[in-house]
Amino acid sequence: xxxxxxxxxxxxxxxxxxxxxxxxxxxxxxxxxxxxxxxxxxxxxxxxxxxxxxxxxxxxxxxxxxxxxxxxxxxxxxxxxxxxxxxxxxxxxxxxxxxxxxxxxxxxxxxxxxxxxxxxxxxxxxxxxxxxxxxxxxxxxxxxxxxxxxxxxxxxxxxxxxxxxxxxxxxxxxxxxxxxxxxxxxxxxxxxxxxxxxxxxxxxxxxxxxxxxxxxxxxxxxx
Numbered sequence: 001x002x003x004x005x006x007x008x009x010x011x012x013x014x015x016x017x018x019x020x021x022x023x024x025x026x027x028x029x030x031x032x033x034x035x036x037x038x039x040x041x042x043x044x045x046x047x048x049x050x051x052x053x054x055x056x057x058x059x060x061x062x063x064x065x066x067x068x069x070x071x072x073x074x075x076x077x078x079x080x081x082x083x084x085x086x087x088x089x090x091x092x093x094x095x096x097x098x099x100x101x102x103x104x105x106x107x108x109x110x111x112x113x114x115x116x117x118x119x120x121x122x123x124x125x126x127x128x129x130x131x132x133x134x135x136x137x138x139x140x141x142x143x144x145x146x147x148x149x150x151x152x153x154x155x156x157x158x159x160x161x162x163x164x165x166x167x168x169x170x171x172x173x174x175x176x177x178x179x180x181x182x183x184x185x186x187x188x189x190x191x192x193x194x195x196x197x198x199x200x201x202x203x204x205x206x207x208x209x210x211x212x213x214x215x216x217x218x219x220x221x222x223x
Contacts, residue, residue, distance in 0.1 A: 004061045006052030006082050007073030013038035027061035053082035068094035076100055083113050110142050153197045156216030163187035169212040171199040
């Protein structure tokens, strides 16, 4: 796939290098030509100097053949404008924009532009480590009815299978973070000490799910 990235800061350059290593062709756009130094000498993609929402600049970067577009410059407005131009003018299917203002991120998400709210995400991750109880949403669908969240899990669940956790709490376990690595569990996966459990659930059932995770498994005699 050909992928166009607007912004050659730390995120944009790291994204470009990773995508190229995975076998994709990449073009990076930035207004400052010196920013391309972050890509290193081994980067084989295009370096395009210009404004990321300018149609001629996007064409030079190969937007017309692109399967994806990432707007990760330092400006929220520029990122959203560029994302909308890529989606609406050039029909790029996979588009994402980095947004610093979480209030704007929710608005744009509802407009159909997937966003990554950098500051909000970082703050949420810090909260998860400082205040591990409860559930902090990592993602919500545009209607707000379903969310993906990391839920604090009682130590009494350690040693029990994912299937039992799902059956008793009514959630779907999306993935676990174990020793810093994300893993996709099966129904037979057994919870280990230190696992972070990420689940999908209805937003109106969050408190019920939190309570079930905190309580621990029901006594066998209760089955």
